[in-house]
Amino acid sequence: MDKDFFVQELEAHSGMLYRVACTLLHDDDACRDALQDAALKAWEKRHSLREKRFFRTWITRILINACYDTIRKRRRIVSLEEIREPQTPPPDLTLSLALAKLPEKLRLPLVLCCSEGMSYQEAADALHVPVATVRGRIHRAKGMLRKELDAE
Amino acid sequence: MKRDMDNLNLRAAFPEMPESCREALMTAARSVKEEKEMKRATFRVALIAALIIMSLTAVAFAAGSLLGWSDFYGQWHGGIGVPEGVYEQMKVSEDCSWQVGPLTFTATELLTDGHIAISAIHVRTTDGSAALINGANVSDPVDPIRANGENGREYAARLGVSEDATWIEAAQQLNLPLYRVSADHSMSHPLYEGDMMIDVLINEDGSLTFYCMSMLDTDRVQAELTLPLCLDVALADPTTGETSQRWRDYDQTVTIPVCPVLEERTYVPDRETIIAGHKLVKVDAVRYVTGAYLTFTYEMDYMAIPESAYELYELTLCDEAGSELPGGMNLSASLSFTIEVEEMIGVETLPDVITLTDDVLPDTIPGDAPVVLVAQ
Structure with a gap:
């Protein structure tokens, strides 16, 4: 992988990467740190990308690890009050708040597949879980999300 | 709304x-x-590697110290009921070993009840030399060792590397080869149905226990199951x-007797029961040494029947010569769908009563x- 391809792919997937980081971190400062770390780590480990067509899944996995590292380093507890007042309000605040209430294990595969269009296999590869687990978690996530939204 | x-x-969220x-x-x-950056070793690699190699090869290897399904269920998946006696039944008494490249694979636990086939295969270096062995499809060389959970963190501590070190970084620091292995069941197996679960645990001596559980087409399983293995290094x-x-060996198989049915019961609800819009008709329970499989049979909500199902009325029934058979006295028609849901519970006897909550x-x-x- 050369630098031009790397920069071009990160640009193309930047929106997706931000949304995935948001899913885990809820905070733009933390997202910024994680995105930066992920880019640098991805370049260091560029030889581990077997085929260019898997770039999206590959960079997503690196970003997820970077988000967890960021959480550990920053040791912040994001309260519900912070979640309810994002710096830049999303177009659908109700949906955003309902999504934030889901457990992370359910929220992340839901976002990967239903927001970012990943296949169950791609999400399973990014999350290191079996495909059946991804399917099950998405099903439960939708059920919980439906209940949250119906309650609004 | x-x-x-x-x-x-x-995305609007x-x-x-x-x-x-x-x-x-x-x-x-x-x-x-x-430009490629040359990594400089910041440790006294040669000395540390020598110490690690000496300590790893000095560990007495005892089959009883290997991690098995009891460790998998007991430590890493609490809340699973495993009936007594099943671990004994899993143990492989004969030598089932295969050499693939520089590694030896040994089946230590095998079991099937016709619904699932499970195996624990131990992987180690054939000559006893030190090496890092991790599970392919479970982790990549660039993943941190701590991604293997508590088992990974303990292993990193034994190696003397940071738990944040990736597998390839640990291999570089310790100057040890890194092998990624698979020891799973062939997914093209004719009796295979559904997903396969794969996981690994690292033993104290650095060897690997590779776990695999695959779902079978119960209706096609007979008294014995011949399971093709995919051994890969x-x-x-x-x-x-x-x-x-x-190195690969996709030619090996193991033959496992299928556990017999120990008990069967049928349960019915104490009142008319509609769950998620579908009527619960009965629950059939079949128990093996592994536990009990419950098959819930539902009558599908009439309104949920797909449109395409009504096309099933459009078939013409004919005799052998192709002449249409006359219609019967019943001038009506019926259409109903059943849904079957199978779940497993880890019990040693089938209870008299089961309650369902939501x-x-x-x-x-x-x-x-x-x-x-x-x-x-």
Whole structure:
């Protein structure tokens, strides 16, 4: 992988990467740190990308690890009050708040597949879980999300 | 207003990417350099590697110290009921070993009840030399060792590397080969149905226990199951983590007797029960040494029957010569669908009563009282 391809792919997937980081971190400062770390780590480990067509899944996995590292380093507890007042309000605040209430294990595969269009296999590869687990978690996530939204 | 969950615009839950985040990402991306950086060892690699090799090879290898399914269920998946005696039944008494490249694979536990086939296969270096062995499809060379959970963190501590070190970094620091292995069941097996679960645990001596559970087509399983295995070894390049050498053996099989049925019961609800719109008719329970499989049979909600099902009425019934058979006295027609859901419980006898609650998804069962299933 050369630098031009790397920069071009990160640009193309930047929106997706931000949304995935948001899913885990809820905070733009933390997202910024994680995105930066992920880019640098991805370049260091560029030889581990077997085929260019898997770039999206590959960079997503690196970003997820970077988000967890960021959480550990920053040791912040994001309260519900912070979640309810994002710096830049999303177009659908109700949906955003309902999504934030889901457990992370359910929220992340839901976002990967239903927001970012990943296949169950791609999400399973990014999350290191079996495909059946991804399917099950998405099903439960939708059920919980439906209940949250119906309650609004 | 109720949302249409199938057409939910989940992206609307996120704000636009702030320019500061985009700038941070792209600045980092543009700052990378294309020349290959030489990694400098910051440890006294030769001495440390020698000490590790001495300590690993000095460990007395005892089959009883290997991690098995009891460790898998007991420590890493609490809440699973495993009937007494099943671990004994899993143990492989004969030698089932195969050499693949520089590694030896040994089946230590095998079991099938016709619904699932499970195996624990131990993987070690054939000559007893030190090496890092991890599970392919479970972790990559660039993943941190701590991604293997508590088992990984303990292993990193034994190796004397940071738990944040990746597998390839640990291999570089310790100057040890890194092997990625698979010991799973062939997915093209004719009796295979559904997903396969794969996981690994690292033993104290650095060898690997590779777990595999595959789902079977119960109707086609007979008294014995011949399970094809996929044994695979990939040596990782110490610089890049990519595969530099590979060995495969996809010709090996193991034959396992299928556990017999120990008990069967049928349960019916104590009242008419509609769950998620579908009528619960009965629950058939079949128990093996592994536990009990419950098959819930539902009559599908009439309104949920797909449109295409009505095309099934359009068939013409003819005799052998192709002449249409006359219609019968019943001038009506019926259409009903059943749904079967199979679940497993880890019990040693089938209970007389099973109750159903909807704690996970409240209001799935109308009303407040749980559903009581009574054995017939």
